[in-house]
Amino acid sequence: MSASTIELVVRPRGRPIKNLPETVSVSRDASAAQIYEAIAKASRFDINRLRVTKGSDGSAIPNASDMTVHDTGVRHRSAVDVKDLGPQISWRTVFIVEYLGPLLIHPLVYLLRPYIYGTSAPASSLQKLTLLMCVIHFAKREYETLFVHRFSSATMPIQNIYKNSGYYWVISGLNLAYWTYGPNSPAARPSNPLLALIGIVLFVIGEACNYSTHVTLKNLRRPGSTDRGIPQGLGFNLVTCPNYMFEAVAWVGVALVNWSLSTVIFIILAVGQMGLWAWKKERRYRKEFGDKYKRKRYAILPGIW
Incomplete structure (x- = not known):
């Protein structure tokens, strides 16, 4: 794993999501949207049904391209909670x-x-x-x-x-x-x-x-x-x-x-x-x-x- 790449611990929240990965790796300089994309790709799940929050305080991580992973406040081995919002x-x-x-x-x-x-x-x-x-x-x-x-x-x-x-x-x-x-x-x-x-x-x-x-x-x-x-x-x-x-x-x-x-x-x-x-x-x-x-x-x- 390169110095610019961090690993996030993924935890389910609410209804189970099949194939939800235990961890995902993203670049700290990538957009926050990459967190959603990595989780959706690994679980083969509709990205629009995902809500990702920080495990530390429960605040939402935006699915945004104008904010970096580092800007969200998550660091290497930070936990993120993933919720299935249901059909969209x-x-x-x-x-x-x-x-x-x-x-x-x-x-x-x-x-x-x-x-x-x-x-x-x-x-x-x-x-x-x-x-x-x-x-x-x-x-x-x-x-x-x-x-x-x-x-x-x-x-x-x-x-x-x-x-x-x-x-x-x-x-x-x-x-x-x-x-x-x-x-x-x-x-x-x-x-x-x-x-x-x-x-x-x-x-x-x-x-x-x-x-x-x-x-x-x-x-x-x-x-x-x-x-x-x-x-x-x-x-x-x-x-x-x-x-x-x-x-x-x-x-x-x-x-x-x-x-x-x-x-x-x-x-x-x-x-x-x-x-x-x-x-x-x-x-x-x-x-x-x-x-x-x-x-x-x-x-x-x-x-x-």
């Missing part, structure tokens, strides 16, 4: 599936109005406008998933696809569509043109600014890396996650167009969940960047939350 699915696939639900459900419910509601009355202009807004929103989400977002982790547990898809397909899909396109929906009745115009403006501003923040976040991470920078630019001086703030603005615009209680319920649930994610991100930024990061008082809604 890519984050990108999950996002595509969850957004595909409402993207298809809204047009289907709209087109099947005569069969669902038993009416031959034409849809109102506000119902048509709501349909257009929802299709634009979720089509934009799909585009961002395919061409904008960069994910810090390649995969997530496969069972998450059912939870995530259930939320989007039911709450923002069936729930919004059913109560919006029916003949008794508030959107089926005449509304204040000024409020509808304000709703359209808020929707356009919210979607455009949301896209801008997603591009900013994308550019913080180099392709193939998991490193992050401190986000700056539109909205980031106000709240931790302006992408969530602008998404809320867009959906308030939809609510001003269709005046449906189902949309209000969706907004409350969505803002609640995004707020929790935003506070977690705020704590992570403070821990990761220390004094370099300007702490935010509000995570998602200026002056409120």
Whole structure:
């Protein structure tokens, strides 16, 4: 064994992994990802199912190319614990599936109005406008998933696809569509043109600014890396996650167009969940960047939350 090569003691954690080696050898100057690759190769196991932690303190060893083995703190004969995370699915696939639900459900419910509601009355202009807004929103989400977002982790547990898809397909899909396109929906009745115009403006501003923040976040991470920078630019001086703030603005615009209680319920649930994610991100930024990061008082809604 050369002076630059170290041997790590591999220990199983949780469910057993067949063929898990007792030791692996890696170069101290190699990337931390080499630890994962060595274990996966020796055990002939899916690398995305592995979670490797230091035996000394249980802290995670990142599957990263921008950190060396030496930088992780492990040394010759250090113990590492290996856990099987179970069947995985890519984050990108999950996002595509969850957004595909409402993207298809809204047009289907709209087109099947005569069969669902038993009416031959034409849809109102506000119902048509709501349909257009929802299709634009979720089509934009799909585009961002395919061409904008960069994910810090390649995969997530496969069972998450059912939870995530259930939320989007039911709450923002069936729930919004059913109560919006029916003949008794508030959107089926005449509304204040000024409020509808304000709703359209808020929707356009919210979607455009949301896209801008997603591009900013994308550019913080180099392709193939998991490193992050401190986000700056539109909205980031106000709240931790302006992408969530602008998404809320867009959906308030939809609510001003269709005046449906189902949309209000969706907004409350969505803002609640995004707020929790935003506070977690705020704590992570403070821990990761220390004094370099300007702490935010509000995570998602200026002056409120």
